[in-house]
Amino acid sequence: MTWAAWRVQRSMILAATAVVAVLALWLVATGLVMGHSQTWKYWTDGDVYLLYALPGVLGLALGSPLIAGESSLGTDRLATTQSVTRTRWLAFKLLVGGSVTIGIAAALTLLLEWWTGAVSVPAMSNSGGFSGVRIQPAAFDLTGLVVVGYTLFAFCLGTALGTVIRKPGWAFAVGLPLFAAARLGAQEWLRLHLVAPAIFTSLVERASSAVTNSWLLHFTLLPAGRTSPPPGKTWGWWDWNKSYTTCTNQPNLTNAEDAHCAVLAHVHFVFQYQPESHYWALQGVETAIFLGLGLLLLGLTVIKVKRWRI
Amino acid sequence: MSTPEPAVETMGLGKRYRRTWGLQDCSFALPQGRVAALVGPNGAGKSTLLRMLAGISTPSTGTINVLGLSPRTQSFEALSRMAYLDQDRPLYKDFRVEEILRFGRELNPRWDGARARRHLEELRIPLESRIGKLSGGQQAQVALTMCLAKRPELLLLDEPVAALDPLARENLMQILLESVEDDGTTVLLSSHAVADLATICDYVIILSSSRVQFAGELDHVLGVHRLLVGPMGTESAAPAGATIISAVTAGRQSTMLVRSEQPIIDPAWEVLEPTLEEIVLAYLRADASSANVRSESSRRMRRAKRNDISVVQ
Numbered sequence: 001m002t003w004a005a006w007r008v009q010r011s012m013i014l015a016a017t018a019v020v021a022v023l024a025l026w027l028v029a030t031g032l033v034m035g036h037s038q039t040w041k042y043w044t045d046g047d048v049y050l051l052y053a054l055p056g057v058l059g060l061a062l063g064s065p066l067i068a069g070e071s072s073l074g075t076d077r078l079a080t081t082q083s084v085t086r087t088r089w090l091a092f093k094l095l096v097g098g099s100v101t102i103g104i105a106a107a108l109t110l111l112l113e114w115w116t117g118a119v120s121v122p123a124m125s126n127s128g129g130f131s132g133v134r135i136q137p138a139a140f141d142l143t144g145l146v147v148v149g150y151t152l153f154a155f156c157l158g159t160a161l162g163t164v165i166r167k168p169g170w171a172f173a174v175g176l177p178l179f180a181a182a183r184l185g186a187q188e189w190l191r192l193h194l195v196a197p198a199i200f201t202s203l204v205e206r207a208s209s210a211v212t213n214s215w216l217l218h219f220t221l222l223p224a225g226r227t228s229p230p231p232g233k234t235w236g237w238w239d240w241n242k243s244y245t246t247c248t249n250q251p252n253l254t255n256a257e258d259a260h261c262a263v264l265a266h267v268h269f270v271f272q273y274q275p276e277s278h279y280w281a282l283q284g285v286e287t288a289i290f291l292g293l294g295l296l297l298l299g300l301t302v303i304k305v306k307r308w309r310i
Numbered sequence: 311m312s313t314p315e316p317a318v319e320t321m322g323l324g325k326r327y328r329r330t331w332g333l334q335d336c337s338f339a340l341p342q343g344r345v346a347a348l349v350g351p352n353g354a355g356k357s358t359l360l361r362m363l364a365g366i367s368t369p370s371t372g373t374i375n376v377l378g379l380s381p382r383t384q385s386f387e388a389l390s391r392m393a394y395l396d397q398d399r400p401l402y403k404d405f406r407v408e409e410i411l412r413f414g415r416e417l418n419p420r421w422d423g424a425r426a427r428r429h430l431e432e433l434r435i436p437l438e439s440r441i442g443k444l445s446g447g448q449q450a451q452v453a454l455t456m457c458l459a460k461r462p463e464l465l466l467l468d469e470p471v472a473a474l475d476p477l478a479r480e481n482l483m484q485i486l487l488e489s490v491e492d493d494g495t496t497v498l499l500s501s502h503a504v505a506d507l508a509t510i511c512d513y514v515i516i517l518s519s520s521r522v523q524f525a526g527e528l529d530h531v532l533g534v535h536r537l538l539v540g541p542m543g544t545e546s547a548a549p550a551g552a553t554i555i556s557a558v559t560a561g562r563q564s565t566m567l568v569r570s571e572q573p574i575i576d577p578a579w580e581v582l583e584p585t586l587e588e589i590v591l592a593y594l595r596a597d598a599s600s601a602n603v604r605s606e607s608s609r610r611m612r613r614a615k616r617n618d619i620s621v622v623q
Contacts, residue, residue: 001416001417003412003416004412004413004416004417007402007405007409007412007413008402008413011404073400073402073403074396074398074400075400075401075402076400077366077394077396077398077400078396078400078401078402078453078456079417080365080366081364081365081366081389081393081394081396082389082414082417082418082460083386083389083390083417083418083419083420083460084386084389084417084418085385085386085389086385089417
């Protein structure tokens, strides 16, 4: 039955593979040239955003037609009247579709891993290249396990939406903004809470190199002794008390004088950040969350398909 | 050759589409080994009934028993012993013919590939052709071949001859008869081509207005219906014990089809034996004359049904 499930999905699988193959050529070519010449070219910011959307596009393209493609063509009436329960048929389709999705996502993440590495050159970092700090969202979202997690989530999302909407094109169209929302939600909010961040405090407004080579989450001036905002205050709150502002309000303030002002005013600067060493922990947790969401959607799909009658 | 257990048995079966009934209060028992014709006008509920029997549609009311099994709760057992041909003949259009046969082999433990190949060879349908490139009639033949290769005990066919030319129709009827003779297959087929059916069917189920109007042996159908011809103006006075199915007045003569368990001896009427086609037509005509009253509701029903199918399937 694996062959049958593969054959039904073949055209979509080949299309997705072709997209990744063409992209691979382009990434390798531009990566080599940019790495060699140490200059950022060929890619605009808009092009790079497409790379972030790619797991969603590929996953949805493979997932949306899984059920909806059959129901819109009526072939589900052929498949579900052979000598096989619809649960079993669905299981094989998911097995084949899911395996292919994992394979394509794995190829994608390896490609992007290499490419982001190749263009992480200091000379390029101001013109569009990557900083080389992989835990910063720019590189984090294009490397490691999360790419596989996002793609599989999009596959499950497409499958579930297709089961409800029953038109592959619509399932894809509805799925894309939902995928974008899930990704943005994860990046802007969820990821801040997944792994306990590291904290660096300083009497002057200057971070150490450990902070610069990391993903800076929050930075603020707080009362001495505090490493997070007092209750009722957010990270946007600055403890600009009067004595500190008056003390530092003089020309040619040296670092020592600045620090002395902070001590007198009982304040300090707090940097909350995710160091590069948290990369895999964060990748693992975020991937697990996306896979969990995907499995939930698959569960709903199975229930829906079991009850599915004309 | 028939065993006491019917091949298909329904009790009070009904299917409700959003506001109206697609099929209502449908009860009949089809003995094994019969070739049964399911006839009725468009929208009478023929496809609805066949889909529920095949397990791809859920009844709103009533029970179904196919080969002693429930198509819903014992779907695997039921599906492996019956075959269903949908009226749209869905096939994967990008498959080659040999690929759809492999598909059938992988999804059916009991699969007679040799029979399928022989059948397609007789029809001169090349195995390496793309299904989408075949003519409508050839696609219908491939879909039917998929059904026959399951070697089913029960064959449910929705409009199997619709896309076929007269020669192919005859060929199909021949194949069905062979299957019935070789395997004792029970066949339930719906069709508009009543004339074709009369030659091979031995059981008739007449559906109209979403209800079963008649279900029984062909001989019985022919035996209890009579065509009465008499002068105009007498149609309101049917002989005692006879139910008028439909009456037509042409010129000064009135013809009506009646159903009566007793022989009709009435000098006012000339009593003729109707053909199956005439009987079916009479039921369809009766349905059409009452259709004026129901036209609004039936249009709604058809729309609901169409929506349901396009949304769900």
